[in-house]
Amino acid sequence: MLIDLSGKTALVTGSTQGIGAAIAAGLAAAGAGVAINGRSEASVDEAVTRLGVNGGTFIAAPGDIATDGGAEAVFAAVPDVDILVNSLGIFGSRPALEIEDAEWRRYFDTNVLTAVRMIRHYLPGMVERSWGRIQNIASDSAVAIPAEMIHYGMSKTALLAVSRGFAKEAAGTGVTVNAVIAGPTHTGGVEDFVHELVGADLPWDEAQGRFMREYRPQSLLQRLIEPEEIANMVVYLSSPFASATTGGAVRVDGGYVDSILP
Structure with a gap:
């Protein structure tokens, strides 16, 4: 299957390292121009240079999208996109009874609300052009909540709901919205x-x-799982070949979730 994303512009949030960087590299290898996002200009510039060694077109889009000002900086750098991949996320272990209110809010703001903010900005343009791909990088923890980080699992469960809801908002427009359930990944x-x-x-x-x-x-x-294995699914879902896949929670979890359904 030859995937050609030439002429498409993609934004991958949280893409200076890890899964986000692998996704950015995969989209660029398929021909898309890819905006790299991270909180600081230095980290973004370093990632653009590092990823660009293997070819491809990369755009710097620094900004902490968990803040209004940071999101506005990204919107100014990349006004419109054809492909949006919400990859930004934080995780960590903590005993359940020790997770305080501020930590619950931080996980929701970073892992969920940033995706909502990006979709709210870019979805109207995709609808106007009758084509677009939005993917929210979720986790097996959305379904199999880990006892050692239920705050993280909660945020990824919410991201599944966000994905399904915005897929309904985009119904019949030519824009697809999906969640990608990534399994335990090597970063x-x-x-x-x-x-x-x-x-x-x-x-x-x-x-x-x-x-x-x-x-x-x-x-x-x-x-x-290696990050490139997650990226392979994202590149496919970003392509015209995935035109009938929307509103889904597509698993790249190594069979971690013990279910025959997504």
Whole structure:
């Protein structure tokens, strides 16, 4: 399947590293011009330079989209997009009874409200042009809530609802809206998280194996997913080939969620 996104402009939030950077690279490899977003100009410029080594067209769109001012800066840098991927997210473990109100709000504001803010701005232009792709990067934690980070799971569950709701708002317009349920994925942040749970001194292969056995035993892959594997699904859903897929929660979870339905 040859996916050609030439002439399309994409914005990937939270794309200076990890899953977001892999998605940006995948979209650019398919021919899209891709706006890179992060909180600081320095981190965005570094990511644009690093990703651009392999070719492709990248645009700097710095701004903390959890704030009104940061979002406005991104809108000014990228007024219209054809493909919007809401990849920004935070995560971390904390005992349930120790999660205070401010932390609950921070997770909702960062993982949910930023996506709403981006969709609210870019969806009208997509509808006017009768074509667009919106994807919200969710998590297996949206369905299988982890006991050690229920605040994170809550935010990703809400993101599924946001995706389904905006898909209804875009019904019949040629714009599709989906959530992508990413399973346990190998990123720098996850490496830190794994070592935090299983021991900082363990070699990585041993730490990963122990983490999967003790904390994610449901995984049918029995390994962490690589960011490029998430990006492959996102690139497909961004393409004309996915024109009949909307309102869905599409799983790239390594079989982690024990269900025959999404």
